[in-house]
Amino acid sequence: MTSPREWWRRAAAAIKDRQSLYLTRLITGSSRFRNPQLEAAVIRATSHDDRSVDYKNAARVFAWARTSPSFLLPVMWALARRAARTRSWPVALKALMLVHGILMRSDSEPVNVQVGRLPFDLSEFKDRSSSPAKASVFSAFIRVYFNFLDSRSVFAGLEYDPTDEDQLLDRVQNLQGLLDLLMQIRPYGDGMEVGLVLEAMNCVLIEIFEVYSQICKGIASFLVSVFGSDHHTKMEFYLNEFGNLSPEAKRRRGIVGVTVLRKAIEQSTQLSAYFELCRSLGVMNAAELPEVEKIPEEDVHDLEMLLLGEIEEEERREYEDSVEQELEVLDVSPETQLIEITVEQTMEEERSNVVSKEWVIFEEGCLESNFSVGAEKLWPTPPWPSLINASGGMPFVNNGNLIEI
Numbered sequence: 001m002t003s004p005r006e007w008w009r010r011a012a013a014a015i016k017d018r019q020s021l022y023l024t025r026l027i028t029g030s031s032r033f034r035n036p037q038l039e040a041a042v043i044r045a046t047s048h049d050d051r052s053v054d055y056k057n058a059a060r061v062f063a064w065a066r067t068s069p070s071f072l073l074p075v076m077w078a079l080a081r082r083a084a085r086t087r088s089w090p091v092a093l094k095a096l097m098l099v100h101g102i103l104m105r106s107d108s109e110p111v112n113v114q115v116g117r118l119p120f121d122l123s124e125f126k127d128r129s130s131s132p133a134k135a136s137v138f139s140a141f142i143r144v145y146f147n148f149l150d151s152r153s154v155f156a157g158l159e160y161d162p163t164d165e166d167q168l169l170d171r172v173q174n175l176q177g178l179l180d181l182l183m184q185i186r187p188y189g190d191g192m193e194v195g196l197v198l199e200a201m202n203c204v205l206i207e208i209f210e211v212y213s214q215i216c217k218g219i220a221s222f223l224v225s226v227f228g229s230d231h232h233t234k235m236e237f238y239l240n241e242f243g244n245l246s247p248e249a250k251r252r253r254g255i256v257g258v259t260v261l262r263k264a265i266e267q268s269t270q271l272s273a274y275f276e277l278c279r280s281l282g283v284m285n286a287a288e289l290p291e292v293e294k295i296p297e298e299d300v301h302d303l304e305m306l307l308l309g310e311i312e313e314e315e316r317r318e319y320e321d322s323v324e325q326e327l328e329v330l331d332v333s334p335e336t337q338l339i340e341i342t343v344e345q346t347m348e349e350e351r352s353n354v355v356s357k358e359w360v361i362f363e364e365g366c367l368e369s370n371f372s373v374g375a376e377k378l379w380p381t382p383p384w385p386s387l388i389n390a391s392g393g394m395p396f397v398n399n400g401n402l403i404e405i
Contacts (some may be wrong), residue, residue, distance in 0.1 A: 009129065013048030013088065035074060038064055042078045045098060048129070050090040050196050058098060065102045072106060072115065080120035088129040089138040093200055096145050100203050102155055104210075122146040137189035145200065149182040152207075165225055168257045172218035175211055180368050182208050183267075183274050187281065198283055205278060205285040211226050212271065219264060222257055223303070258304045260293070268294045298364060 024039045041064070045057040065075045076099070083095035101119065106115070125142045127135040155174055158169040185204045187197065269290045278286035 010049070013129070017043060017047050035078070038074060039078050040081055042098075044076075044083050046079075046091050046094040048088050048090055050194060050234075052177065053094065053097075053199060058101075061098055062101055062105065066105060069366075072102070075102065076115055076119055080118070083122060084120040087127065089125075089135075089142055090128040090129070090196060092125055092127075092142045093196055095137075095146070096122070096142070096149060097200055098358075099149055100207070103149065104207070107156060114321055116157050118146075118150045119152055123150075134189075134191055137187070140188045141185070141192070141197065141200075144181070144184045148178065148185060151181055162221075165222065166253060168218055168222060169253065169260060172215055172222070173256070173259050173263075175215045175218065176260070176267060179211050179215065179267055179271075179306075182211065183270055186274070186277060193281055198281065201278060201281065201283045202285045205283060205289065206275075208271070209289070215264065216268075219260060222260070231329050251368055261303060265295050265297065265300060268292050278293060314383065317349055 020043045021040055024036045024043065038061075041057045041060045045054050045055060045061055061075060061079075065072055079095050079098055083092055086095075103115070111331060122142055123146060125146070126137045127142070128139060129135075158171075158174070160171050162168065182204055185201070187193070272294075275286055275289055275292070285325055365393055
């Protein structure tokens with residue numbers, strides 16, 4: 001049974017809707033962003049009634065947005081005026097659901113007609129139509145829903161080249177960020193199992209299915225480009241428009257790819273828990289969702305090793321190619337022999353005492369009479385044979401006049 005307070009609250013909300021409809025009649029004529037019929041349909045579709053949704057007027061708003069790309073902005077501005085002024089969570093949630101539907105229908109439109117950032121801000125929304133206990137949980141639900149829609153609207157306006165692997169990985173990472181925002185849209189307290197919230201959760205589940213499908217397709221395209229059997233396809237993974245790619249760029253691409261795979265494993269577990277929550281709440285679309293297939297940890301580890309190993313192999317090949325190019329520049333012929341001294345030969349030479357056959361003698365008399373300062377006299381044979389021992393070695397002689405060459 002409805003309490004008197006609840007009855008008065010609903011009566012006051014109905015009066016507000018009638019007042020807003022009356023004000024639309026005062027709009028004289030139509031302009032680019034003001035249309036009385038459109039605004040009246042928006043007000044009826046976003047009424048204060050938290051027990052039902054006016055699907056008839058919601059369909060009129062969607063039909064208006066699909067009429068022409070030029071009608072998209074007027075519809076968004078009509079919703080923005082309605083959402084920016086309200087402090088009622090039913091009105092705000094219905095406006096967000098309409099925005100969500102328009103964004104999903106405008107994905108096929110060219111990028112130049114996309115909305116971009118939403119023309120209103122509900123990131124700090126606070127409900128004043130419910131008790132303080134309920135107002136906080138409904139306000140949190142509105143805020144996270146708006147944050148997702150605002151990010152999604154910006155993402156829809158981003159262009160990317162499907163053949164560019166760097167842009168493909170960036171897009172997959174952005175989609176994974178959107179999926180995180182989607183999984184934050186959930187009841188944050190008791191008493192939220194109302195029809196309007198469950199209807200919004202239905203829209204969220206449809207979006208989750210679409211986003212997760214794009215993530216899986218992006219990861220599959222990335223893996224095929226790296227580990228595909230076609231060598232030309234694999235080389236396109238490493239080449240940019242100039243036909244080359246630095247090892248640092250290759251390693252960055254490999255690390256980003258591994259990060260995407262790790263994130264996919266984490267999100268698959270979170271999605272399973274989210275779907276179970278939706279089933280427990282009684283969300284209609286949750287019963288039709290298939291089970292989320294998880295990537296085994298062992299497979300991801302093997303892919304990581306293969307991916308990084310492929311990068312290291314390419315770096316080794318580039319190094320060998322650079323060495324061959326340097327040899328070609330130096331014009332080194334195959335007949336050229338390089339003398340290589342091994343470690344064993346060097347140690348053997350250090351153990352044996354080798355005496356040079358040439359000696360340099362500094363004599364004070366010679367320096368003064370026959371040579372200038374710093375002159376040298378070379379002898380073909382040792383001047384003092386008696387100083388050489390029988391084994392051919394040179395004994396220790398503390399004589400500053402002998403220098404062994």
